[in-house]
Amino acid sequence: MADTRIVEIKNLTKRFESHTILDNITLDVHRGENLVVFGRSGQGKSVLLKCIIGLMPFDSGKILINNKDISKLTIKELNEIRKNIGFLFQGAALYDSMTVRENLEFPLKKIFPNISQREIDDKVKNTLELVSLEEAIDKMPSELSGGMKKRIGLARSIITDPELMLYDEPTTGLDPITTKEISELIINLQKKLNMTSIAVTHDLICAEIIADRAIFLKDSKIAYEGKLDELTSSSDPFLRNFFSHEIVKE
Numbered sequence: 001m002a003d004t005r006i007v008e009i010k011n012l013t014k015r016f017e018s019h020t021i022l023d024n025i026t027l028d029v030h031r032g033e034n035l036v037v038f039g040r041s042g043q044g045k046s047v048l049l050k051c052i053i054g055l056m057p058f059d060s061g062k063i064l065i066n067n068k069d070i071s072k073l074t075i076k077e078l079n080e081i082r083k084n085i086g087f088l089f090q091g092a093a094l095y096d097s098m099t100v101r102e103n104l105e106f107p108l109k110k111i112f113p114n115i116s117q118r119e120i121d122d123k124v125k126n127t128l129e130l131v132s133l134e135e136a137i138d139k140m141p142s143e144l145s146g147g148m149k150k151r152i153g154l155a156r157s158i159i160t161d162p163e164l165m166l167y168d169e170p171t172t173g174l175d176p177i178t179t180k181e182i183s184e185l186i187i188n189l190q191k192k193l194n195m196t197s198i199a200v201t202h203d204l205i206c207a208e209i210i211a212d213r214a215i216f217l218k219d220s221k222i223a224y225e226g227k228l229d230e231l232t233s234s235s236d237p238f239l240r241n242f243f244s245h246e247i248v249k250e
């Protein structure tokens with residue numbers, strides 16, 4: 001049977017001095033899947049994403065991306081893998097002194113140094129179409145609303161056609177309607193571009209739209225794993241408490 005795993009995490013342990021943040025985590029993410037990562041503040045959700053893209057070294061265990069063990073790669077090989085991964089981090093800001101067009105051109109030129117201006121123009125136009133913001137092409141970030149900035153940030157992360165997208169709190173700070181729009185955009189892009197995604201979120205509106213499966217980090221472990229409705233309807237006192245208090249509900 002074909003191996004559908006794009007990310008394989010085996011017995012991952014990450015410590016900061018004597019503080020164990022991730023303790024022996026094992027997790028597979030399959031091609032085309034949208035995994036949501038929950039957990040209270042400080043439980044290692046962002047650390048997990050940073051380990052996956054090789055931005056943070058870990059103490060033991062393995063992370064394989066497309067069957068390649070990232071801790072055994074040279075910087076050059078790791079950069080090749082990273083070209084295939086897009087990330088939208090918490091508070092990821094657009095470059096304020098650049099127009100929307102220049103913001104989108106930036107990652108393209110960096111990742112594909114030999115790309116022609118014509119290809120760049122087509123890609124920028126098509127990607128803006130995907131996020132329904134063609135008219136913003138010559139605007140400066142200061143002229144955009146919070147929701148529009150998120151859309152452009154999303155466009156910038158997907159313009160290089162990554163196979164895997166990592167989102168860290170993609171809807172933080174947005175009102176419920178914009179949260180819904182951004183979450184629907186995430187799922188539509190994922191379907192159109194056949195991407196796999198891992199999203200850290202506290203936001204149930206977002207999770208309900210995008211999640212195929214969810215995990216819950218607690219006490220440095222994956223404490224719960226399953227379909228989102230299994231977690232939200234669980235009779236487990238901790239989960240009941242989390243989902244009734246921690247998350248903004250519509």
Ligand SMILES: Nc1ncnc2c1ncn2[C@@H]1O[C@H](COP(=O)(O)OP(=O)(O)OP(=O)(O)O)[C@@H](O)[C@H]1O
Pocket residue numbers: 016021039040041042043044045046047048
């Ligand atoms: N570079 C670092 N050096 C030392 N400690 C760190 C570092 N990065 C993260 N930590 C610690 O690791 C723990 C997990 O941090 P992380 O940012 O992954 O939490 P989180 O679950 O994403 O939280 P939140 O929901 O608040 O964003 C925290 O205690 C944090 O202080």
